[in-house]
Amino acid sequence: MRVHDIMTSPAQVVRPDAPVETAADLMTTYAVTALPVVDTGDRLLGMVSDSDLLWHRVPAEPRTDPIRHPDVVVHPGHRPGVVVEVMSDHPVVVGPGADVADAAQLMLEHDVRSLPVVEDGVVVGVVSRRDILRAVVRDDSVLAADVRRRLDDYAGRRDRWTVSAEAGVITVAGEFPNEQQRAVVALLARTVPGVAAVRLPGEPAADEAPVPA
Known part of the structure; x- marks a missing residue:
């Protein structure tokens, strides 16, 4: 079984200059955990995940752990505003003709839940752990x-x-x-x-x- 047999295509993607809120809305709307970041020609630039969006965006509550947070932070500092500021610019990728078993192994080795499927530098789909499970666990x-x-x-x-x-x-x-x-x-x-x-x-x-x- 090959990746192109089970991948989601076309993939939901986001531009690097899009607000992080846009990426969050896309993930929520389409029930995905990560989005390929592409240029206007759909060439892969990076990958942004829900973990990337949460980073530095949930302020700590000092009263819950005064030892760890001795001071109340009134100004939490810079919050990333656009996707390029939080994306991973060296994502793990897979080709459409790759064996699904190899894609699953890549996800486990790199602790990611989805991979952009790239052909000649262009994103042609996304394959997730859910896609693989849905394919292999069938009646x-x-x-x-x-x-x-x-x-x-x-x-x-x-x-x-x-x-x-x-x-x-x-x-x-x-x-x-x-x-x-x-x-x-x-x-x-x-x-x-x-x-x-x-x-x-x-x-x-x-x-x-x-x-x-």
Whole structure:
């Protein structure tokens, strides 16, 4: 499964000179935790997260911890006004053709909840932890129905092949006139997010595979 199969596209983005309030409104409206910061050509300049927006914008309450805050701060100092002042200008990115497993590993290694998807420097989408979870945690009946729809579209009619799913493994039954069609059907089935493997007629199950001599 590739990033382009599950990413959100087009992505919600923000300009570097936009007020931080605009970024906050976008995150709230679209229920996202971060936004790519782009120029007028949608080229990536940085990433701004909800954590970036909170930094220096929630004043401490000295009375709650007088040891840590011995003085009441009347003037909290400069509060960033535009996105460029708070964004991360070296964000971790991923390409649309990257394996989803690699994207998940990047998120864990860098402790981020989403990644801008960039192709030739241009933001083409965003992939989040939620996108990955939604793709991999899918009911077998949903997977089978999704694969069936794609195969019906390819065949131009319904019920050319029957499709079943078990633990994410798709089994396609039916006639295949040649190996080229078998390869196309297998490829189409694998493009469905959440599919772990594809079995076609004549292929043994893992526990039926011949043991090497």
